[in-house]
Structure formats: structure tokens, C-alpha cells
Amino acid sequence: MYRLFSWEHSYFSGKVRSYLRFKASQGALGDGYEDILATPELIAGLLTPKSGSGAVPQVEAPDGTWIQDSSDIIDFCESAHPEMPVVPDARTSPRQRLAAYLIEFLADEWLVVPAFWQRWFFSEDGRAPSHRAFNEQQWGAVMAAGLPGDARRNAGAGFFEVAFGISTSRSDPKGVYAGLVHLGCSEDTEFAWQASQHRILCNLETHFARHDYLLGGRPSLADYGLMGPLYAHLYRDAVPGFYLRTHFPLTTEWVERTNGEGALNARAYGQKLYSLSDSGELIGRGATSDESQWLPDDTIPETLMPIIGAFFDEMWPVLKSASERLRTFVESDAHTIGEELPGKTFTATPGFFAQQLDDGPLTHRFEIGGVESKRMVVPYQIWMWQRICDAFQGEAIDSDGKQILAQFLGTFDGGSDFFDFRGSLGGLRIRKEGGRLFSEQGTQT
Numbered sequence: 001m002y003r004l005f006s007w008e009h010s011y012f013s014g015k016v017r018s019y020l021r022f023k024a025s026q027g028a029l030g031d032g033y034e035d036i037l038a039t040p041e042l043i044a045g046l047l048t049p050k051s052g053s054g055a056v057p058q059v060e061a062p063d064g065t066w067i068q069d070s071s072d073i074i075d076f077c078e079s080a081h082p083e084m085p086v087v088p089d090a091r092t093s094p095r096q097r098l099a100a101y102l103i104e105f106l107a108d109e110w111l112v113v114p115a116f117w118q119r120w121f122f123s124e125d126g127r128a129p130s131h132r133a134f135n136e137q138q139w140g141a142v143m144a145a146g147l148p149g150d151a152r153r154n155a156g157a158g159f160f161e162v163a164f165g166i167s168t169s170r171s172d173p174k175g176v177y178a179g180l181v182h183l184g185c186s187e188d189t190e191f192a193w194q195a196s197q198h199r200i201l202c203n204l205e206t207h208f209a210r211h212d213y214l215l216g217g218r219p220s221l222a223d224y225g226l227m228g229p230l231y232a233h234l235y236r237d238a239v240p241g242f243y244l245r246t247h248f249p250l251t252t253e254w255v256e257r258t259n260g261e262g263a264l265n266a267r268a269y270g271q272k273l274y275s276l277s278d279s280g281e282l283i284g285r286g287a288t289s290d291e292s293q294w295l296p297d298d299t300i301p302e303t304l305m306p307i308i309g310a311f312f313d314e315m316w317p318v319l320k321s322a323s324e325r326l327r328t329f330v331e332s333d334a335h336t337i338g339e340e341l342p343g344k345t346f347t348a349t350p351g352f353f354a355q356q357l358d359d360g361p362l363t364h365r366f367e368i369g370g371v372e373s374k375r376m377v378v379p380y381q382i383w384m385w386q387r388i389c390d391a392f393q394g395e396a397i398d399s400d401g402k403q404i405l406a407q408f409l410g411t412f413d414g415g416s417d418f419f420d421f422r423g424s425l426g427g428l429r430i431r432k433e434g435g436r437l438f439s440e441q442g443t444q445t
């Protein structure tokens with residue numbers, strides 16, 4: 001069995017759990033998986049020594065391989081269990097493959113900002129409505145697992161003060177509050193980030209009026225990627241959860257469908273809808289749209305185009321500018337190729353504060369919704385871009401496929417540069433070892 005170490009309230013755990021549940025439900029995950037609550041004891045004594053990172057989710061494969069990072073976990077399982085794939089094939093479906101990766105990227109590394117903001121804004125002192133109590137309880141369930149309910153709640157409340165300085169979140173942001181500022185979500189930009197999320201939710205609601213999943217009637221990496229922001233933060237957390245249910249009912253239904261817990265009305269892949277024959281027999285058919293398949297002939301649903309458009313309009317310019325800053329830093333005397341780079345996304349990495357904060361070399365100006373601000377460079381995001389480019393290299397794609405992709409990318413502002421990773425980074429590559437990132441000089445394009 002696989003072992004998934006996760007939290008119910010964690011962004012990236014929601015992504016991996018729903019994916020593993022799907023694979024297991026299709027008999028495509030060997031002996032299945034056990035979902036294990038990653039308590040502080042397990043994080044300190046097991047996860048961190050194994051991967052160099054205390055982040056969740058992490059997975060131990062049946063052969064003992066240890067995998068940190070939601071994208072690596074999915075890549076590992078897809079290659080070990082190719083049945084019922086969630087990533088469309090590069091040769092037969094290059095557009096759908098690229099769309100799935102881009103939506104995962106947007107969900108992981110752009111929507112993370114507004115989704116985090118929602119959780120922590122509505123937990124601050126004096127907010128109305130407030131879901132602080134719910135948030136304390138869900139964190140306490142991890143911090144003091146197994147203790148009585150009120151002790152769990154107190155543990156959550158204490159942790160918010162000690163780790164995140166919640167009562168001084170605005171005047172002296174710490175922990176997650178500092179992380180939001182490091183990612184460019186400050187008093188100047190917070191509502192522009194919310195507007196960005198709102199536009200994407202509106203586009204999703206339009207899409208789900210026609211299709212049950214992002215690529216049609218069957219789930220893909222795009223769906224599991226979007227479960228990051230949509231499950232733990234925008235669906236489970238009480239204030240955004242109310243807003244999602246009341247304003248975006250189809251997107252809410254999609255969360256239940258994609259989470260695969262068996263919500264009957266939501267009609268998950270593999271579930272049947274029954275009608276009666278003339279003689280009163282039950283006749284079953286696939287319950288999801290589009291004959292329970294991705295759209296035929298590598299077609300991108302028309303309603304998906306604005307969501308991919310959001311990637312190119314909003315996130316892509318920021319990523320390009322971040323990659324220029326990273327390249328300049330790596331080529332400077334301050335760095336030697338092969339050295340470690342800052343790690344995962346939520347906050348600046350200890351040991352790199354001088355680079356990622358204030359006006360350090362790993363900070364840059366960016367714009368959101370017409371507001372200009374500053375944020376840190378996150379090398380992990382450049383690694384994700386590299387991972388997508390690698391997924392279209394070599395044998396994986398033929399020249400027809402390349403042409404199809406060039407045409408497709410040409411329909412988005414700046415899209416034609418997407419596969420020029422090598423040109424943009426000047427040959428720099430990022431090597432990921434468990435939860436740690438290092439620069440390296442590459443030969444691959």
C-alpha cells in the first residue's frame with residue numbers, strides 16, 4: 001500500500017488525496033493507499049528526515065520510495081500505474097496535455113495566494129463573518145490529535161498565536177501572514193488578488209454548466225490541481241465555503257465530484273445513472289458529461305480557454321520576470337552553480353531572507369489588476385515551468401504535435417515564448433531533491 005501523509009485542511013493534500021482516491025477507485029493504484037494524519041511527531045521524526053522538508057503531503061510508495069511534493073507524487077504514481085491516466089498523451093493529445101499542466105500550475109502557484117488570504121483574513125481579530133473557531137479546530141486536530149475537542153481547539157488557537165502572531169497579523173505579520181506579504185499580497189494588492197480569483201471562479205462556473213470535469217467527462221491533472229485551492233480553502237473553510245456554495249453551486253458540485261467521496265448528487269466518474277426499461281429493468285449509463293471521456297480529437301473545451309487565458313494574462317508575465325531575476329542572481333558572484341536555492345512557496349526560506357526580502361536580489365516588481373507591488377522570486381515555480389517543458393521533450397512529441405502546440409500557444413498573449421525555457425534561463429536548470437532545490441547547468445532544451 002501507498003502511505004499518504006497529509007492533513008485534511010491542507011491545500012496540496014486535497015490535490016493528492018482526490019487523485020489517489022480516483023486511481024484507487026479505478027483499480028489503478030496497486031493495493032491502494034492509507035491516508036495518515038501527519039502529526040508534528042511524524043513530521044519531525046519521519047517526513048523531515050526522509051525528504052528534507054516538513055511540508056505535507058508526502059507519500060511513501062510500497063517499494064519504500066519517499067516522495068515529497070504533490071506534482072512529483074502524481075508523476076510517480078502515473079508512471080508506476082499507467083492505467084486510467086490523468087495526463088493526456090503527448091502524441092495524441094498535445095493540447096489537452098498542455099492545458100492540464102497549465103491549469104495545475106495556475107492552481108498550485110497563483111491561486112494559492114487568494115486562497116490562503118481567504119483562510120487567514122477571515123481568521124483575524126474582529127472580522128465578521130469569521131471562521132476563526134473552525135480554523136482553530138481544524139489545525140488543532142493535527143497539533144493535538146487524539147486529545148479531547150476543547151484541548152484540540154486550544155492547541156490550534158495557541159499555535160496561531162505562537163507561529164503566526166495572529167493578534168498582530170497586520171502590524172507585524174509572521175508565518176502565513178508574512179508569507180502572503182512575501183508573495184505580493186499586501187494591503188495594496190489583496191483585493192486585486194481576490195478579483196483575480198473571482199474571475200477564475202466565474203469562468204469555472206460557466207465551464208461546469210457544460211462539462212463535468214475540466215477536459216470533458218473524465219478527470220485529469222487539471223481537476224486535481226484545482227482541488228488544491230478549491231477543496232481545503234474555498235470549499236471547506238467556512239466563510240469562502242458559504243460564498244462558494246451560494247455563488248458558485250456548479251463549482252461546489254464539481255468539488256464534491258472530484259473529491260470522490262461518493263457524494264451521490266455530484267455524479268463522479270464511474271458512477272452510473274439509471275433509468276427504467278419498458279419492462280421495468282434498471283438500465284445504467286455513465287453518469288458524467290461528454291460520454292464520460294475527455295473531449296474527442298484533442299479538443300479544448302471552449303469554456304476552458306478563458307482559464308488558460310488567465311494563466312497567460314496574469315501569471316505568465318510574473319513568472320517571466322521572476323525567471324530573469326533568478327537567472328541574474330545565479331549568474332552573479334553571490335551564487336555558485338550547484339548551490340541550494342530557496343525552497344517551497346508559502347514564505348521566504350530561512351537562510352535566504354537577505355535575498356528574498358526587502359530589496360534583495362530575489363525580489364521583483366509585479367503587477368496584479370493594474371496595481372504594482374513587489375514579491376519574492378520562488379525558484380520552485382521555475383522548477384514547475386521546467387517540469388512542463390520537460391514533459392514535451394524528446395520522444396514524447398513529434399513535429400506535428402509541436403506545430404499544433406505552437407498554433408495553440410500563439411492564441412494567448414505571450415504564449416509563443418512558453419517553451420523557450422532554455423533561452424529564458426540561459427541554460428540554467430533546477431534540480432529537485434526531495435523538498436530541496438539546487439541550481440545546475442543543463443544541456444536539455
Ligand SMILES: N[C@@H](CCC(=O)N[C@@H](CS)C(=O)NCC(=O)O)C(=O)O
Pocket residue numbers: 010011012013054055056057068069070071344345346
Ligand atoms: N509544492 C508543494 C507544497 C507543499 C506545501 O507547502 N504544503 C503545506 C500545506 S498545504 C505545508 O506543509 N505547510 C506547512 C509547512 O511547510 O511546514 C506541493 O505541491 O506539495
